[in-house]
Amino acid sequence: MNWKSLFTPGANMSPDEVKIFMAEHQLDEYQLLDVRQLKEYERGHLPGSMLVPVKELTGRMEELDRTKPTFVY
Amino acid sequence: MRSKAAAQLLQAEGFTQIYNMSGGIIAYEGGKAAGDENQGMEYFVRKNFADVFQMSYAMEEGLKQLYLALAELVEDDKAKALLTRLARFEEGHKAMLRARFSNGAAVDEVIDSESLEGGFDKQQILDHFRGQIRGLEDIIQLAMMLETQALDLYSRLSRTAEDEESKVFFQYMAKEEKLHLGFLSDEYDTLIV
Numbered sequence: 130m131n132w133k134s135l136f137t138p139g140a141n142m143s144p145d146e147v148k149i150f151m152a153e154h155q156l157d158e159y160q161l162l163d164v165r166q167l168k169e170y171e172r173g174h175l176p177g178s179m180l181v182p183v184k185e186l187t188g189r190m191e192e193l194d195r196t197k198p199t200f201v202y
Numbered sequence: 203m204r205s206k207a208a209a210q211l212l213q214a215e216g217f218t219q220i221y222n223m224s225g226g227i228i229a230y231e232g233g234k235a236a237g238d239e240n241q242g243m244e245y246f247v248r249k250n251f252a253d254v255f256q257m258s259y260a261m262e263e264g265l266k267q268l269y270l271a272l273a274e275l276v277e278d279d280k281a282k283a284l285l286t287r288l289a290r291f292e293e294g295h296k297a298m299l300r301a302r303f304s305n306g307a308a309v310d311e312v313i314d315s316e317s318l319e320g321g322f323d324k325q326q327i328l329d330h331f332r333g334q335i336r337g338l339e340d341i342i343q344l345a346m347m348l349e350t351q352a353l354d355l356y357s358r359l360s361r362t363a364e365d366e367e368s369k370v371f372f373q374y375m376a377k378e379e380k381l382h383l384g385f386l387s388d389e390y391d392t393l394i395v
Binding site: 175 | 205206207208209211212213215216217218219220221222223224225226227229230231248249250251252253254257350357376380383384386387390391394395
């Protein structure tokens with residue numbers, strides 16, 4: 130057993146790819162998820178993103194739509 | 203770096219269309235983000251382990267060693283104190299794992315020596331992380347990512363546990379990691395304005 134076998138390697142997307150995706154899709158076709166702290170979010174975030182700080186994530190998953198592509202930052 | 207761990211966590215929960223935006227908002231806005239996407243627990247817990255206990259134990263040991271090594275590296279007293287505290291948390295977790303698994307005492311010696319001589323190369327780890335650690339903010343962000351990965355590991359283990367007792371135990375460990383994550387978030391909040 131090793132770490133890598135246990136974890137599904139996540140897909141990465143570059144900011145440019147995300148920008149292109151956003152330009153080609155409607156706002157309600159994807160989710161932007163900001164997992165930083167509230168203060169960081171207040172300092173600046175991507176328009177339309179939803180704030181769920183990483184420590185709250187396990188308790189708030191039902192707020193997310195499982196059917197939509199989700200970009201996490 | 204937190205987003206990568208968060209993405210892993212969501213995937214474990216069955217989300218299938220999760221993308222980690224490399225470099226985060228800094229890169230999005232055209233800046234150069236610190237840290238690469240390949241860092242994290244998998245970087246320094248890369249051996250093959252016989253069972254979940256050994257892997258969890260090696261992870262706790264690896265985290266402890268990393269925090270202690272970073273504590274030596276930094277000059278700021280507050281950062282030193284924080285890292286030493288984090289290392290103590292991991293020592294506590296090792297004790298819990300030993301108590302839970304009856305073969306713990308024997309494995310203790312094996313893992314301790316193996317993780318130091320084999321899977322864990324202190325100098326290599328320090329060289330890898332050194333460039334990303336410029337201040338307390340960086341340290342807390344790195345720790346938040348690692349603790350999120352630990353939370354993720356224990357959540358996964360609790361879901362795949364074969365007996366009720368193990369399930370409860372790993373749930374408890376996941377809760378522990380969540381507390382540490384909360385502690386780090388609070389520390390981080392005091393730094394950012």
